Amino acid sequence: MPDSGGLSIEVDGLRLRYGTTEVLHGVSFQVRRGEVLALLGPNGAGKTSTIEILEGFRMRSAGRVDVLGVDPALGTEHWRARMGIVLQSWRDHPKWRVRELLAFQGSLYAPYSTPVIRRPWDVDDLLAAVGLAEQADRPIKVLSGGQRRRLDVAIGLVGRPELVFLDEPTTGLDPKARRDFHALVRRIRDEFEATVLITTHDLDEAEKLADRIIILAEGGIVADGTPSQLTRQIAGHDEVSWVHGGARQVRHVADSTAFARGLFARDGNSIRELEIRRATLEDAYLALVRNAEQAAAHPAEVAPEPDGASR
Numbered sequence: 530m531p532d533s534g535g536l537s538i539e540v541d542g543l544r545l546r547y548g549t550t551e552v553l554h555g556v557s558f559q560v561r562r563g564e565v566l567a568l569l570g571p572n573g574a575g576k577t578s579t580i581e582i583l584e585g586f587r588m589r590s591a592g593r594v595d596v597l598g599v600d601p602a603l604g605t606e607h608w609r610a611r612m613g614i615v616l617q618s619w620r621d622h623p624k625w626r627v628r629e630l631l632a633f634q635g636s637l638y639a640p641y642s643t644p645v646i647r648r649p650w651d652v653d654d655l656l657a658a659v660g661l662a663e664q665a666d667r668p669i670k671v672l673s674g675g676q677r678r679r680l681d682v683a684i685g686l687v688g689r690p691e692l693v694f695l696d697e698p699t700t701g702l703d704p705k706a707r708r709d710f711h712a713l714v715r716r717i718r719d720e721f722e723a724t725v726l727i728t729t730h731d732l733d734e735a736e737k738l739a740d741r742i743i744i745l746a747e748g749g750i751v752a753d754g755t756p757s758q759l760t761r762q763i764a765g766h767d768e769v770s771w772v773h774g775g776a777r778q779v780r781h782v783a784d785s786t787a788f789a790r791g792l793f794a795r796d797g798n799s800i801r802e803l804e805i806r807r808a809t810l811e812d813a814y815l816a817l818v819r820n821a822e823q824a825a826a827h828p829a830e831v832a833p834e835p836d837g838a839s840r
């Protein structure tokens with residue numbers, strides 16, 4: 530079965546220690562089949578370590594992990610063939626030509642083809658999908674950095690994976706390649722119903738791509754929700770400004786829609802030049818990470834985020 534109860538990933542109480550340092554202090558989350566989940570967090574938060582455990586490349590210290598219905602510590606080649614992995618670092622195959630390499634990598638997946646999922650992905654179709662059709666017959670050593678990154682993505686997708694891990698996939702891509710890549714992620718989700726777990730430091734990318742975001746900081750999950758749910762967690766960050774009686778007024782409020790409704794109910798036609806600046810995902814991210822870092826440094830002193838309106 531591709532999943533257990535519609536879930537591609539289940540993590541419960543995951544702990545990881547490197548020597549005497551505990552990097553993950555009991556992390557729990559689930560990812561539904563077909564969901565695009567972005568894992569965010571500061572450098573060193575444990576994102577890559579978490580993904581490596583899910584991929585079966587790193588042993589956990591404690592906790593329960595289930596990926597596509599299997600404990601990754603016990604994963605077989607057949608289980609691994611159902612996943613696609615795009616790592617942060619380049620693989621080095623300088624003498625291969627692009628098409629040859631993809632055809633070879635694809636052939637490794639052929640034994641795992643099923644009537645439902647035909648493996649591998651047709652090489653020409655895949656080259657077109659990642660924008661490498663013109664480079665198909667070039668040796669890999671002559672590709673630009675961005676083209677090599679596209680090839681990394683193609684290698685991760687050639688087996689028509691049910692679950693794709695993308696570790697900072699758009700680093701080094703130009704804006705057009707980045708936009709094409711976002712379209713490709715949507716395509717693999719929509720056409721193949723693949724589950725996608727992506728790590729990125731680009732909050733704009735996370736907001737555009739992810740159905741759900743998890744923020745990891747100080748060894749734990751500090752937020753888990755849709756981009757707009759996360760943004761709403763940071764109360765008092767929507768800025769509403771308007772002109773009334775010739776003077777500009779400014780308020781910072783938790784819910785700008787409700788505030789504007791009240792404003793119009795009260796002052797009606799005399800409101801001019803209403804502007805609302807919603808809290809951004811970046812505002813939310815920075816506040817949540819800052820809170821987690823302060824809580825870790827001074828466990829007793831951290832005050833909760835303010836709620837409601839303030840000047």
Ligand SMILES: Nc1ncnc2c1ncn2[C@@H]1O[C@H](COP(=O)(O)OP(=O)(O)OP(=O)(O)O)[C@@H](O)[C@H]1O
Nearest residue numbers: 547548552570571572573574575576577578579730
């Ligand atoms: N093999 C290792 N041995 C010891 N410590 C390690 C090892 N790998 C990672 N670490 C440490 O574990 C912590 C988490 O690292 P990890 O690479 O998972 O973070 P990350 O969130 O992916 O960071 P980045 O955003 O910089 O990629 C870091 O403090 C790192 O130094």
